[in-house]
Amino acid sequence: xSLDAFLKLSETVTLGRHTFTAEEIKRFAAKxxxxxxxxxxxxxxxxxxxxxxxxxxxxxxxxMRYNLQSIRQSLEDWDGPGSRPEFGPPTGFSNLxxxxxxxxxxxxxxxxxxxxxxxxxxxxxxxxxSSKAEAFNDKGERVLEFEGRVxxxxx
Numbered sequence: 001x002s003l004d005a006f007l008k009l010s011e012t013v014t015l016g017r018h019t020f021t022a023e024e025i026k027r028f029a030a031k032x033x034x035x036x037x038x039x040x041x042x043x044x045x046x047x048x049x050x051x052x053x054x055x056x057x058x059x060x061x062x063x064m065r066y067n068l069q070s071i072r073q074s075l076e077d078w079d080g081p082g083s084r085p086e087f088g089p090p091t092g093f094s095n096l097x098x099x100x101x102x103x104x105x106x107x108x109x110x111x112x113x114x115x116x117x118x119x120x121x122x123x124x125x126x127x128x129x130s131s132k133a134e135a136f137n138d139k140g141e142r143v144l145e146f147e148g149r150v151x152x153x154x155x
Contacts, residue, residue, distance in 0.1 A: 003154045006080055007114045007129065015110040016066035020054045022104035028058045041104075049101050056098035059108070059144045063133055066110045088151035091128070096146040100137065108143060109136045117152070126153045 022041065029038030033055035036043035044052040071087060078084040102108055113132045120126045129152045135144035 002080065003085060003127075003152075004117065006074065006078065006085065007117060007152075009114050009117065012111050012113045012134075013070065015063070015070045015112055017107055017109045018062050018066070019107040020058075020062075020102055020104060022052055025052060025054045025058065025104055028061075029055055033057055049103075051101075052104045053101035054103075054106075056144070059098065059102050059135060060096070060146070062108070063110045063135055063144065067112055067133070070112070082154070086153040088126070088153070091149045091151065093146050093148045098144055100141050100143040102135075102137070102143055106137050106143075111135070120151060123151065126151050128152075 026039055029035065035055075037047040037049050037053060038044070038055050041052045044050075075084050111134045113134075115130045115132060117127045117129050120128050129150050131148050131150070133144070133146050133148060134142055137143050
């Protein structure tokens with residue numbers, strides 16, 4: 001299997017699904033984003049959102065959780081030539097958009113589309129993988145999107 005085939009370039013991969021509960025939304029918000037519409041159901045009803053919703057940062061964190069689970073599973077299944085690819089730390093994210101609120105009780109589907117793989121001139125053997133991250137609610141509405149880049153080493 002080639003690296004391009006392993007990475008499924010241009011193919012959208014479903015990473016997983018997660019249902020956001022009121023309790024986990026409040027726990028995350030209390031630690032990382034203590035705004036009233038993430039912490040208190042009555043305050044949330046009175047807010048622009050009209051109900052308790054997850055922090056956008058929580059949506060991103062859950063995307064990353066499912067993304068890493070997918071990568072780990074893919075690496076276990078590696079049957080290509082040479083050693084398994086090595087993923088470095090992300091080099092950045094861009095065009096982050098929280099398009100719709102994620103409400104308590106919503107089940108979100110997380111996806112990734114690997115777009116391109118380019119050599120890194122300053123790092124022989126390494127390439128830069130560009131991807132598009134997305135998340136959708138059960139109505140099929142996109143609630144989150146961003147672009148990311150991560151170095152990949154492969155023989």
